[in-house]
Amino acid sequence: MSSVSYDHVVKRYTSDLTVVKDFNVEIADKEFMVLVGPSGCGKSTALRMLAGLETITEGEIRIGDKVVNHLAAKDRDIAMVFQSYALYPHMSVYDNMAFPLQMKKMKKSEIDKRVKQASGILGLDNFLKRKPKALSGGQRQRVALGRAIVRNPKVFLLDEPLSNLDAKLRGQTRVELQKLHRDLETTFIYVTHDQVEAMTMGDRIAIMNAGILQQVGAPGEIYDHPANLFVAGFIGSPSMNLVPVTTQNGNAKAPGFDIKLPKPVSAEKGILGFRPEALTDRVADDGATLEMKVEVVERLGSDQFLYGTVGGEMVTARVDPRMKVAPGDQARLGLDLRGIHLFDAETEKALL
C-alpha cells in the first residue's frame, strides 16, 4: 500500500529515440490508475520503469516517499501481471504462486496459508498441482493474478492482462479485477490500449500519446472535457465527430454548420467536436439543426447510429431506435449545444 509518483521522468534509448517524455503523475495510495494510449505510446515503458525492468534516463520515480531509481526490481516490493502471464512452465500452479514468497524466505506454513487463501479467492483450488500448460487461458491469467496477490505488495502493476482473453471472459475479468482492487485495498496501476477498459475500471485515467502525457483525470471528466484533440478522438466509441470550422463573431461555421458558441474564442480556425449522442432526432429550440445525408444505418436494439455527411463532412449521430430512416434519406437532426467542444486547429488544445 503506497502512493507512486513520476517526477519529470524521461526514457531515452538513443539521442533521437525518446519513448517517454517529461512524464509527471501522482498516483494516490489505493488508487486504481489506468495508463491508456495507442500501441507504442510509451505506457508500458512507463510501467516497466516503475517495476525496475527499464532504467530511468531522467527524473525520479517514488514509491511512497522513497526514490526507487536505483533500486533493483527484486527490492521494490511490487507485483506485476504480464500480458503473456509469464508463468514458470516447469512449476505447478502452487509453486508458481509460492515462488515470490519463497524469495522472501517466508515460513512454509505461512506460504501455504497465503497460497491457499489466494487460490480460494481466484477459484484455483482444484488446479494447484497442475502445470500451467494444462490450464486454459483464463485459468493461467488467474494464476498470474494469484502470484501477485499472495505477496501483499505495495503496488500492483498490470500490463494489458486481459488482451489474451476472449471477449466474454474479458468482460467478466474486468468486473472481477475491480472487485479485487476493492478487497485488496492496494494501489493498482493498469496499462491498456483499450479505452473501454480504461473508462470502466480506472478511478483515474492517464492518457498518453507518442510518449507525452495528454491528460489525467476521472473517466467522466475526461469524457466530458477532453483537454485536446487527441483525447477527444481516442476516448469514446463511436468516436467524437470532428469538423474543421472557422470562427466569426462567436459562431463556428463550415458548409452545413452555423453554430453559436457558448462563449467567444480568440482563434480563427478551429475543430468543432461533438459526440454522437449530442446529435439526435430531438430538435430543440435552443439547439442547432443539421441536415444529414444518411449513408449507413446501424441498429443495435438499444441504439441506432446514423453514419452520413453534413456539408461534405463524415458525421455520426445516435438517434432513437424507433426513428424510421433508411440509407439515402435526408435527416433533420438536432445538435445539443451543451455537448460541443472546440479545439484550436494549430495547438489542438481545447478552447471551450
Place this chain on the structure above:
Amino acid sequence: MDLSLLLTDVPTLLFVIVAVPAVLGAYIVGGEFLVRRLPDRARGSVRPWIWVVPALVFVTAFLVAPAVGTVFTSFQSHEGGWIGLTNYQRQLTDFPTGGAWIAIRNNLYWLVLYTLFVLFFGLLLAVLFDRVPYESVVKSLIFMPMAISAVALGVIWKFMFWYQPADAPQTGTLNAIVVNVFHQAPKTWLTDVSVNNFALIAAAIWGITGFSMVILSAALKGIPADLLEAARVDGAGEITIFRRVIFPLMMPTVVVVGTTLVIFALKAFDIVYVMTAGNFGTDVLANRMYKLLYQADNPGGASAVAIILLIAVIPVLIFNLRQFRAVEARR
C-alpha cells in the same frame, strides 16, 4: 585434376551413373504402380513400406549385418572355430591391469571428466556471454575448434604438451610456462602416467566445448525474456533466477548434450591414436579394438572389445532418444 582414372573402369562408371538411378526410379514407379492396383484399404498400409524398404535394405546391409557378424566373430578363434566366451575372458582377465581393463578404466575417466567439464564450460560460456554485445564474436571463436579435424587437433596439442630436457629451450607451450613462469622442472605430459590421461581429455574438451556451448546457448535464448523479468519482480536475484528458472528450463537440453557427450567419450579414439597411440597407460577401448584387429591380427579379440563397447553405449543411446523425444514433445 586428372579424371582419366574414372575411365579405367567404364562398366562400373556406367553402372553408377545409369543403372543405380534407373533401378531406384523403376522401383518407385513400379511400386506405386502396384500399390494403385491394390484395394483401397490395403493401399494405406502397403505404401509406407514401399518407401521404407530401400532404407531398411541399406541399414541391414551396412549396419545390422556387420554388427551381427561382429557378434559371431567375437565367439570365434582366429582360424574360425567356435571358442565360446574365450575372447571375452581374455579381454576381462587379470583385473585391474590385464586385458582391456586399463582401456575400460580410461574410458571411465573420459566418461566422467570429459562429459562433466564440457557441460560445465559450455553452460558457463553460454550464460556468461549471453548478454554481451560481442557475443557472436566470442561464440565463433570458441566454436572454431569444432572445424578442426580431430587428427589436426591431436597434433596441435601434441606440440602444446611437447617435452624437452630441462637444459634445452622448451618449445612446448605448457612446459615453456612451467619452466619460465613457475620455475619448475618440465613435465613429460604425455608419458607421465599420473597426468597423461588428463592431458588427452583436456585436449578433447578444448575441441568439443564449442558444440556444447552453441546448443546450450540456443536453449538459453529459447527462454522467454518475460519469465526472467517476472522472476526479478518476484524478488529473485540473478543467481536464484539461474538456479530456479533458467537451469530447470534448460535441463532437457543439458541431458541431450550430456548423453551425446557420453557416447563421444565411449567412442574416443582419434585424439588418443594421434597423441599417444594408446601407450603409457592411455589406451581406450576403441584404440584397443583397432590395435587388436590390425596390429595383433586378432579379429576375435577386437570383436569382443567392440561388443563390450556396444553394450556400454546402448543404454545411453536409448536414454538419449527418449529424452530427445521428450524435448520435441514439449515444443
